[in-house]
Amino acid sequence: MTMMSEKESTIEKNSPDLMWWASCVLITVIATLLRFALLPLKVLHHDEGVNGWFLTNLFRDGTYKYDPANYHGPTLYYISLGFAEVFGLNTYSIRASVAVWGVLIVVLAFFLRRYIGKIGSLCAALFLALSPGMVYISRYFIHEMFFVFLSFAIVISVVMFIEKRRAGIFAIAWAALILLVCFLPSTLKLATALGRGNETSIWAFRGAFFIVEALLVGFVIRMLMTWNGGRAVYVLLAAACTSLMFATKETAFITLGTMIIACFSVWMWRKIFKVGQIADGVEIEDPGEALSDEKLTAIDDENLTWSNFRDALGNGIDLRLIVLASISVFLFIAVLFFSSFFTHMDGIKSAIDAYALWTKTGNKDHTQNGTWAYLQWGKELELPILFLSTIGLLIAFVKARHRFAMFASLWAFGLFAAYSIIPYKTPWLAISFLLPMCIAAGYAINEMIGAKNISVKLVGGLFALIATAVLAYQTYDLNFVHYDNEDKAYVYAHTNREFLDLMKQIEYYAEKSGKGQDAKIDIVSPDYWPMVWYLRDYKQANFHGHIVDSTDAEMIVAKKNEQDDDVIKRYSAKYDYIASYALRPGVDLVLLVRKDLAEDGKEVYQIEDSK
Numbered sequence: 001m002t003m004m005s006e007k008e009s010t011i012e013k014n015s016p017d018l019m020w021w022a023s024c025v026l027i028t029v030i031a032t033l034l035r036f037a038l039l040p041l042k043v044l045h046h047d048e049g050v051n052g053w054f055l056t057n058l059f060r061d062g063t064y065k066y067d068p069a070n071y072h073g074p075t076l077y078y079i080s081l082g083f084a085e086v087f088g089l090n091t092y093s094i095r096a097s098v099a100v101w102g103v104l105i106v107v108l109a110f111f112l113r114r115y116i117g118k119i120g121s122l123c124a125a126l127f128l129a130l131s132p133g134m135v136y137i138s139r140y141f142i143h144e145m146f147f148v149f150l151s152f153a154i155v156i157s158v159v160m161f162i163e164k165r166r167a168g169i170f171a172i173a174w175a176a177l178i179l180l181v182c183f184l185p186s187t188l189k190l191a192t193a194l195g196r197g198n199e200t201s202i203w204a205f206r207g208a209f210f211i212v213e214a215l216l217v218g219f220v221i222r223m224l225m226t227w228n229g230g231r232a233v234y235v236l237l238a239a240a241c242t243s244l245m246f247a248t249k250e251t252a253f254i255t256l257g258t259m260i261i262a263c264f265s266v267w268m269w270r271k272i273f274k275v276g277q278i279a280d281g282v283e284i285e286d287p288g289e290a291l292s293d294e295k296l297t298a299i300d301d302e303n304l305t306w307s308n309f310r311d312a313l314g315n316g317i318d319l320r321l322i323v324l325a326s327i328s329v330f331l332f333i334a335v336l337f338f339s340s341f342f343t344h345m346d347g348i349k350s351a352i353d354a355y356a357l358w359t360k361t362g363n364k365d366h367t368q369n370g371t372w373a374y375l376q377w378g379k380e381l382e383l384p385i386l387f388l389s390t391i392g393l394l395i396a397f398v399k400a401r402h403r404f405a406m407f408a409s410l411w412a413f414g415l416f417a418a419y420s421i422i423p424y425k426t427p428w429l430a431i432s433f434l435l436p437m438c439i440a441a442g443y444a445i446n447e448m449i450g451a452k453n454i455s456v457k458l459v460g461g462l463f464a465l466i467a468t469a470v471l472a473y474q475t476y477d478l479n480f481v482h483y484d485n486e487d488k489a490y491v492y493a494h495t496n497r498e499f500l501d502l503m504k505q506i507e508y509y510a511e512k513s514g515k516g517q518d519a520k521i522d523i524v525s526p527d528y529w530p531m532v533w534y535l536r537d538y539k540q541a542n543f544h545g546h547i548v549d550s551t552d553a554e555m556i557v558a559k560k561n562e563q564d565d566d567v568i569k570r571y572s573a574k575y576d577y578i579a580s581y582a583l584r585p586g587v588d589l590v591l592l593v594r595k596d597l598a599e600d601g602k603e604v605y606q607i608e609d610s611k
Contacts, residue, residue, distance in 0.1 A: 023122050024110050031106040031129035034475060035099040035138045040091040042483040043495040046584070048141040049530020051076060052094060056536050059084050062189055064340050066347035068354030072143045073247045074337045074347070078185055079146065085188065089536070094141045101149040102138025105435065108152050109442070111170075115159065115304070115404035116439065117297040117446035123464055124442025127388075130471035131438060132381040132478045136490045137428045139479065144428045147248045148435050150241045151255050155411075157238040159404070160231075162309045167233035172221055175233055178240050179217045182333065185341050187213060231312065232322055239326035243333040246351075250358040254418055255432055262410035266403055267306065273400045297450030301404045373425045374416060374433075377489035381474050382430075384467035385437050389413075392440035395447050405443040412436035427490040441467070486585045495530060496582035502591060503534045505578060506555060509593050510538070513554045522550045525559035527587045554597060560588035560607070567592070568605050576601025 044052065050070075055077050058064040066074050080097040087093035109125035116124065128134055138145050153174070160171070167175075187209040195202030224233050245252035313319050338347040369376060378386045393409035396402055415433035419425070448460025484494045510519035520540040523531060524547050535541040542553075547566045550556055551574065558567045560580050567590070576598035578591040590607055 020113075020118060020122075024125070027122065027125045027129050028103065028107060030126075031103050034129065034135045034479065035102045036096065038480065039095040039099065039139060041480065042139060043497060043499050044091065044530035044533055045140065045142075045494050046529040047071070048094075049533045051141050052530065052533035052536070055080050055084065055094060056089065056533070059089050062192075063343075065344045066338050066340065066350050068250070068350050068357050072249045073351075074340065075146060075244055075248045076141075076143045078181065078337065078341075080141070081188075082181070082184060091533075095139055098141055098145045099138050101145045102134060105134070105145075105149050105152055107170075108149075108156055109439070111156050111160075112404070112439065112442075115299060115301045116402075116408075116443040117299050117450065119296050119449050120299075120442040120446030122442070123445040124439045126468060127385055127438040127441050127471065128435065130468065130475050131385060131434055132471065132474045133377075133427070133431055133434055133490055134438075135475050135479050136483075137431050140428065142428060143248050144431055147245060147252070148431050150245045150248065151259075151432065152435060153241045154238050154245075154256075155259070157234045157241065158309075159304060161234035161238065161312055162305075163303050164229070164231050164308075164312050165234070167225060167230040171233050171237060172225075175224070175237055175240075176217050176221055178237075178244075178333075179220060180213060182336055183213055228314065228318065232325070235313075235322055235326055236329050239329045240333055243330040244337075247334055247337040250354050251429070251432075255415065258414040258418060259407075259411055262407050262414055265410050266406045269397065269406065270400055270403070297446050299402055299405075299446075301402055304403045369425060371420055374420055374430050377427060377430060380489045381478060382434065382437075382471075384463075384470050385434065385441050388441035388444045388463060388467060389437035392442075392444035392447075395444060396440070402443070405440065408436045408439040408443065412440055427492050430490075493584050495584050498582040499531075499589075502557075502581040502589060503531075505591055506535070506557075509555055509597055512597055515554065519555065520553040521555045521557065522548060522553040523557045524548055524550075524563065525557055525589055526562075527559060527583060528557070528589075531557070554594050556592040558590050558592065560590050564607050567607060572604040575604060577604045577607050578602075580607070 054064060054071075058077050058081055064074060064077055076098075080094050083093045083097040084090075087096070106125050106128045109128055110121055112124060113121040115121075157171070160167075188206065191202055191205035191209055194205050221233075224230065224236070242252075242256065245255070313322060334351070335348060336342070338351040339345050340347055389409070389412055392405060393413060396405035396409050400406075412433050412435075415436070419429050419433065445460050445464045448456050448463065451457055451460070478488055478490065482488050483491070484497050485491055486494070506521065510516055510521075513519050517538050518540060519538065521535065521538060521542065523535075523541065523543045524545070526545045528543060528545070532541075532543060540553075547558075547563060547570065549570065556567075556571060556575060571592055574595060575592040576595050578593050578598065578601055580588050580590045583589050592604065593601060595601065
């Protein structure tokens with residue numbers, strides 16, 4: 001296949017087409033429904049509850065201080081702040097602020113049609129849309145999904161920059177969004193201050209500031225589009241996304257390091273084994289001749305070379321400007337977020353200290369599943385993706401032709417190896433390598449369907465259908481049926497659905513007391529997350545974490561078994577035992593209600609007779 005500068009590629013000649021766009025829309029709709037439907041169904045995880053507490057403080061008090069000992073980077077809270085401001089501080093809005101990135105990951109896969117084929121990119125997008133893990137973590141209010149989106153955005157940006165593409169509508173929109181977000185929290189604070197408590201005035205100022213900010217952002221984007229045909233937008237986006245990755249999770253260096261090693265390995269492999277031959281010298285047919293339908297399976301990634309990357313950077317003043325601009329963007333965004341928008345400068349030092357802390361936590365296996373935990377979880381719920389991505393890796397390296405497929409395969413299995421070696425393991429880390437695995441799997445289907453041999457075509461189509469069916473069922477079962485079943489992969493110390501029954505009972509007795517959200521609730525259990533989130537509107541919800549003398553609280557929440565003796569001794573006179581509720585595996589909570597409010601309550605000593 002010839003270079004783009006010599007001849008318009010087969011892909012460009014045949015694209016866009018109605019079937020392609022219809023498929024893209026259908027897959028995006030599927031991804032959206034799976035990620036946004038019934039978002040509050042699954043009770044918040046312990047970690048989600050803590051993240052919700054940080055967000056609540058930021059939303060109500062305007063304060064957030066990055067502390068590496070308390071979870072990860074600040075980006076999650078500022079992104080969700082925008083959703084909370086618009087849609088309210090509730091479970092749906094905070095999870096929607098994560099789910100949107102899960103959908104956008106699927107959308108980004110469509111940009112790979114030139115590098116893994118149309119069928120390949122559609123299959124990759126479909127696998128990403130249906131992957132049980134990708135859907136499950138997309139419905140979690142944690143950092144992972146935005147982190148993985150950023151890694152994908154970096155790859156797409158660099159590829160587009162190498163090919164000297166003019167920035168398209170999606171790149172412009174993403175650049176504009178980053179610029180808006182960089183200044184949005186400050187403008188929101190200013191609007192609140194100027195509004196002086198008047199809701200109408202506050203929203204009027206917000207609207208005015210947003211318009212001014214949008215005009216300024218538009219001016220900056222317009223200036224960038226006049227620089228080298230607008231392709232500088234891509235390298236600046238890559239710099240911004242890299243900075244945001246570090247501001248999201250400390251593991252950014254693992255992903256970025258793996259990508260760099262993958263690029264070098266592809267270059268080395270192609271140097272050692274020339275296109276069309278393997279180590280023993282056996283010739284392999286040219287892929288161009290093996291394609292029976294170039295419109296659907298043609299791949300053209302010949303431009304993805306170091307020399308073309310260097311050429312895209314330019315020379316002289318252009319090179320100096322683009323390097324300086326990229327470094328400036330990286331540093332500005334990092335400082336902006338870690339300093340909590342210049343309100344907590346100690347956060348910058350904390351960002352550096354985070355890596356010393358991470359090396360300690362990284363040496364502990366929190367799941368107790370051993371070295372092969374990710375393989376075990378993958379075999380249970382992601383087997384089609386594991387299988388097809390392995391085939392994709394083999395095809396890519398035997399042909400030694402398709403650079404991007406080789407890179408994606410090494411990116412996938414390199415991260416898989418890295419996270420398997422590191423003792424620290426949690427299910428959500430798996431989505432970092434599930435993303436490139438889906439790309440490699442899509443490439444495998446593309447190459448099989450594009451083969452000259454009819455049997456290989458049929459096998460490729462059959463694999464695609466089976467994978468789709470299996471993933472669809474597994475996704476439904478995990479995300480809408482057994483979402484809190486500890487025996488399932490990805491379900492790690494998750495809050496039991498019984499917890500919502502406890503919250504309903506608390507709400508019921510709070511209303512019965514006549515005080516509503518002013519009712520006093522003493523939480524004496526040392527284990528209570530994510531209860532802080534669910535009781536965020538109860539002004540007198542006191543999280544003691546230990547037994548206290550309580551005489552006037554309407555309700556008490558204690559820990560079953562561990563605190564039974566103290567509960568019976570201290571609270572029997574004034575409180576009745578309502579029921580016990582599972583919080584998470586191995587932890588049950590009990591609800592005590594003041595005797596004058598309790599209906600059909602039991603004597604507190606009967607706690608010992610309950611489950």
